[in-house]
Amino acid sequence: MAEPRERFPASSRLRRTKDFQRASRVARKVATDHFVLLLAPRRPGTIADSARLGVTVSRRVGPAVTRNRVKRAIREWFRRTHIQIDPQLDLVVIARPSAARMLGREIARELGEAFE
DSSP states (O other): OGGGGGGGGGBBOOSSSSHHHHHHHHHHEOSSEEEEEEEEEEEEEEEOOOEEEEEEOOOOOOOHHHOOOHHHHHHHHHHHGGGGGTTTEEEEEEEEEGGOOOHHHHHHHHHHHOOO
């Protein structure tokens, strides 16, 4: 059974449209060659035990297999590093079409560098 710090529970995910829209409005944007990161503080008064992740990978990135591979790599990076991220933060990662050609470890490296 996985240790608790290695899990990626539903409470660590952004799912609702209004959460994505709010992050888009108030976030600090960090752009890389292959991704755009939106770093948004949670609403005041929100009690959080961990940061939350939202992933956007449009059809411009490629067919479903490619989009899903990119999303899996992003979620894996977050799963491994979320304990280092402020729990009062919502993070949205938007993949650019060029992300389709990246390997998982390259995605992790670029996101790690961008987040610092």
